[in-house]
Amino acid sequence: MTKWVYAFGAGLKEGSADMKNLLGGKGANLAEMARIGLPVPPGFTLTTEVCTAFYQNARSYPSDLAPQVQAGMTHIEKALSLRFGDVKAPLLVSVRSGARVSMPGMMDTVLNLGLNDDTVQGLAAMSGDQRFAWDSYRRFIQMYGGVVLGIDHHRFEEIIAEAKKARGVTEDPQLTADDWQKVVAKYKAMVAAEIGKPFPMDPTEQLWGAVGAVFGSWETPRAVTYRKLNDIPGDWGTAVNVQAMVFGNMGNDCATGVCFTRDPATGENMFYGEYLVNAQGEDVVAGIRTPQPMAKERAKAGEKPMEEAMPVVYQQLLDVRSTLEHHYKDMQDIEFTVQRGTLFILQCRNGKRTAAASLRIAIELAEEGLIDRKEAVTRVNPASLDQLLHPTIDPKAKRVVLGKGLPASPGAASGAIVLTADEAESRADRGEAVILVRVETSPEDIHGMHAAKGILTTRGGMTSHAAVVARGMGRPCVAGAGSISVDYTAQTITAGGQTLRAGDVITIDGASGEVYAGLVPMIEPTLSDDFSTLMQWADDCRRLKVRANAETPLDAQTARKFGAEGIGLCRTEHMFFDPTRILAVRQMIMASDEEGRRAALAKLLPFQRQDFIDLFRIMAPLPITIRLLDPPLHEFLPHGNAELQEVATTLGTDVETMRRRATELAEANPMLGHRGCRLGVTFPEIYEMQARAIFEGAVAVAKETGVAPVPEVMIPLVGVKKELDMTRAQVERMAQAVFKETGVTIDYTIGTMIELPRAALVADHIAEAADFFSFGTNDLTQTTFGLSRDDAGKFLPTYVDLGILPKDPFVSIDIEGVGGLMRIAAERGRSTKPGLKLGICGEHGGDPASIAFCDEIGLDYVSCSPYRVPVARLAAAQAALKAGGDRTV
């Protein structure tokens, strides 16, 4: 005989957590709690196999199902000394669906099943509350009518509206027991008219109706579509859970509450929570009555802790707390109800907690011996570390939301609105806190972004210029806040009908993307000992090295502070935008021949060399990957007419010539244009200057400190091996020249970005000329998808909403597509050169899921914004632990 029904509670332990395929997620969890001796309200689960059989047999149940369900009901009745359909002591049950994974489109819940015109009296008697009984009854009819009988919810709401109108009141709580009784009568009449027969009074008929509705909902169009989009096989089926209702509001020996086995805010090892006597679960959250604390220790004057009010039950709860922590080996969030002095646990799950609590709990659990250090490392969500490194909005603070954008760079900041980078700098120089607000930022705004406390843009995505640069600097940033509009002329910003002037104070929260008017209080970050301890444990576990993307001394110092093991991406073009250099850069661009370009580049050489000297001093002897010039030249030209005129004057040329050159350089698709090593090939003098600056800088630092830095020169946008051959030869020539001139030789390597699909495909050839590969996954994502990150905002959110893409591929690597190319590149590259060093320097280098993938395909390091380094260290450790013994490191 097939076992179709698994009972739980009141001593029965037929299922367990590992039977999720058979019992569904919810059923398996209920069974597990029962199995470890928690007092869960008794119940039973109809397995997913019932669902499968139901559809295989033209929507009819197995013949031996009914007796097993009956046995399940009897189990509940006995456990609670109640009877299903009994007039005096009626058993009420809930019926819920429960597939392996939670799924929209499925029937959710019918509560209070078993109520009818007779049993409602029994409920009234047991609870001593007529109003509660009739309200429960009408809720049951409404739920059952909606989800089982398919009646539109408006039909029910109309009846309540009439009832309130008749009584001249506006809120549900103002209706009395009598009112609800009348509502029930009208509900029943309406339902009968709709379905052509009376509302079912027989509890068993009600039960089978609800069970049938759950199974039926497995094949609704919405559920089918969802499964198709999420690759969930149709033959998985759903389970059905039938469980006794318990009530915490049947008198003063009843209660309900929510508690945590440790303090979820601080992680302190003490019993934490709230409860209410004679109340329902929703009363605790509704805020009408003030919940009381659990432990005496936490009670303030006038409060009545449960420890004193219900000492016996409290003691039981302490036992439950201990059982749960030892069973789940983690802090638990528990919902409980006390019905007539009997404790029921309704739910337990790993408790949500702050990042600080997360660290403390993990470390203390390890120190208590419940888990080991490796396990502790897996317990902290890497992304949550952001909370510890940046100021956060005080959760208790009042705030006026002006608008919302993308959470582009974590942390919160307040300051006066400024609309230009220059003003940001000058006001910051005067000691003012400012927020730079721009439609979008460009490399010319870098100084203003540095000066500002935070950055707000109204256009652009998670990898827009503002977002990338802000993350690199550790500045909070909200990007692409489309509902806010900026008027540069009027010097105002407008949002939600409100207009603020430049100088007005706003607050941005880069973790949530919200923008607030005025100054909102914040909590400053402190790096606890727990943080260092966990980072140390993480470092002991990981295989991947972690580097930082950095180009300024400040970035480099931050990177070292956070434990970066080198620089994985130093973007040399950022150095070109400095006001002291941009003129020479523009002269270089405006030059009509190579000679002119060389003259301008000669002016840039000392600056660039000094940049590298500064970085090498900070980082030596750690490696520094320096990417040669990447963006198209037109990015360095001014755009507006006035600016063009100004630059023309400075350059001693006319605005027409400037404009013509700008037009010549303009590109239809700059992302796919004349940039990267294509510049190095067509204007070799640019890379020659940069290479000379690198080697002269390295030699200078080696002479000065005796410790030679290890420059790793990186050629961007290589798609063809010969591009690397040619540019590599340029760099090598410069190295030899500098070594000969200075009499000092240092170690260096030359490698390339892998950021074009073609480069990945011919990686075996490219590897012949490369000492290392660094995956540029921003551009690789753009080209693999044929998706411009600047333009994707128009449809990418829709794609994620519709489930066409599981995540924004600019945030987390698209493992199937982009990841497929990375796999090909890694394999082919190492087939030519087994020891080829592989890294990643795209924005994905700081994303935990992407880091796990990088670990899996055998990269040597990841590189990310300095402020993401701790996140990456932890994520790398978790990835290594997950890979476990499968791999020899």
Added chain:
Amino acid sequence: MTKWVYAFGAGLKEGSADMKNLLGGKGANLAEMARIGLPVPPGFTLTTEVCTAFYQNARSYPSDLAPQVQAGMTHIEKALSLRFGDVKAPLLVSVRSGARVSMPGMMDTVLNLGLNDDTVQGLAAMSGDQRFAWDSYRRFIQMYGGVVLGIDHHRFEEIIAEAKKARGVTEDPQLTADDWQKVVAKYKAMVAAEIGKPFPMDPTEQLWGAVGAVFGSWETPRAVTYRKLNDIPGDWGTAVNVQAMVFGNMGNDCATGVCFTRDPATGENMFYGEYLVNAQGEDVVAGIRTPQPMAKERAKAGEKPMEEAMPVVYQQLLDVRSTLEHHYKDMQDIEFTVQRGTLFILQCRNGKRTAAASLRIAIELAEEGLIDRKEAVTRVNPASLDQLLHPTIDPKAKRVVLGKGLPASPGAASGAIVLTADEAESRADRGEAVILVRVETSPEDIHGMHAAKGILTTRGGMTSHAAVVARGMGRPCVAGAGSISVDYTAQTITAGGQTLRAGDVITIDGASGEVYAGLVPMIEPTLSDDFSTLMQWADDCRRLKVRANAETPLDAQTARKFGAEGIGLCRTEHMFFDPTRILAVRQMIMASDEEGRRAALAKLLPFQRQDFIDLFRIMAPLPITIRLLDPPLHEFLPHGNAELQEVATTLGTDVETMRRRATELAEANPMLGHRGCRLGVTFPEIYEMQARAIFEGAVAVAKETGVAPVPEVMIPLVGVKKELDMTRAQVERMAQAVFKETGVTIDYTIGTMIELPRAALVADHIAEAADFFSFGTNDLTQTTFGLSRDDAGKFLPTYVDLGILPKDPFVSIDIEGVGGLMRIAAERGRSTKPGLKLGICGEHGGDPASIAFCDEIGLDYVSCSPYRVPVARLAAAQAALKAGGDRTV
């Protein structure tokens, strides 16, 4: 003993054509001619192994090399009854390098080697021409001094300049024997001063000097760089060829000439060529004397055919002609010299010919039994067929070149310059021939391009809008003629200092890219019976089907005329630009909600349906692949202010709203933007309208003619399977709706473009939802390389020049990169769905090398511009023949 030297000529047959690795290309060819009995001047080849040994042994020769060289020289001396260094009858030789492949940077040729102060007298005596002898001598010193002794050529030129100044003349031919003798003296003095010792007088020393220079040139930086860029191994080495000099200018029993075994212009089977008595090879081409015909039959009045002037030698040449055609089984181009009545063949090779000759020769050779039909099919260069399908510039016509661009669409055309599409149309309507000249074209210019005889743009590449559309229409087009500038305001074009006004006549040659002032005479194409015959033979050989890219009835008719087996790409957006529709399209774009868009689309439906009815009538029952809307919406909006205003008025909106919408739609990288199925996903109503139009059109034609067309609906820019799931469902719903409404059901399929790297990588998934794949290799090339075809003009030519890329990847598929992805997609797609139909519809579908690749990876069809269909049929046949028995078709 290693054989280092292979002799040829005068009865010796030591080498042959298949010994290219040992003898180099040139040596093997000389050996082959000797081997089949042709009278080549005797000589010998030092093998490539000598070169290898030379470098392996610190630049010293094998000890047994010298005796073998000496034996070779003796062989030559005996054959010609001359002696090397003899004062009376001196042997002179040429020394040439000859690697397996021709290679820049290698020493080329030293002629007349063996001359010195004594032997020059012998040469003068033998030739009876003092001036010739001294001129030959000074040429030898100059060549030897330059390539062997490394003396700058300016040093020699200075001396000649002085000599001419002294004589008061300006041209070399005005110098006398005495003058040259003085030049020789000065040369020798200058060389002695330069190298610190006298110019070598000993012929054997001269010989070894030249041989050493050839081997030395193998390792010059230029040769090394070239080998590196072209993947030529350094250990291949070069051979050295030493060959007797023969002279056609030693008297009236001497002659020199060039002839063809058949007429290279028409292919007629008759002996064709020109010769000159008592002349050197260069005299024939120099045009100072008028060459005479070979055959009596071809002689005009007053001409002296060789058949009469030198009947014995002529008869020998006829034998050579027959030997060569039977040996090489193809028409040969022969260079010969007659020295004192003895015939020498200096070179033979497959003769260049016109396309018409190529066809006729191939067919007649097959009919004569020299080759079979399959071989005949391989003999015609598919690309040359263009000549037969389009007017060509009369090669004899005089012309003034204004500028040069890319040969973007073959054929020549003359007409008045017009600078706008509207004017092109209105003047064409009045019967005028016009050439549309634009900086670049956009879809709004289509009507003007149709109306024009040809199109000239000053910007854009081989796959720019102008180029693609012109090829599709069969209009000649020169694109990207950067040296020509267009001034729309002044209504002029300027090129090479010349300014032409609108209305002035120009001629463009789309086959060469040249632009001429005025009307240049042309030759009109005629399709001969040879053409049909060869096409028929080709069709018997090929496996690949050939379709055409077509969207207008005219295109479709042309496609059928040229033998297309269906339409492989019908771009529906081209239909949107018609003036009768563009207004509704713009209303659709300006609509603020779905309802507004649907209203505008409803207006478009009847037009689009009629488009499809017209195409289906022409093509049924052949298949038609219809691509749903692909370009971003902003392409349909006007750009200029005036146009914006005009459209705003027509749409009943204001220009500000228009501008705002245009700004909203603007994209940083439109190529990677909101286009293709991304439009279908976000605005499903667009694809719904198009699908409805397709099915209503197909049903209408099925009802009307009884023959149902087979629409193949193609979804563009799919990168994620769910995109295809969703858009496929939209199309299927429309099909079902139309079938239900009309009561008629027709066959159709739904497939996708593979034009993004990601699509290729996940082709196994995508194939689940696709009935066919069509490779969109234009976009696939752009994304794989990260290369915008609109912007690549700034560096792609440099890339091809430097050998970084072998060819423009937009013209011929990049087999390693883009082809690698196509292979992955084909394999993965068919792993899911073995019968999956695969085709290509990018511009590469008409490129012979790309077609061969498509055949190799098992595509089912290629699709190309209508005028390329014959090219594709022939290329497909050649590909199948090349694959040969390796594959069961």
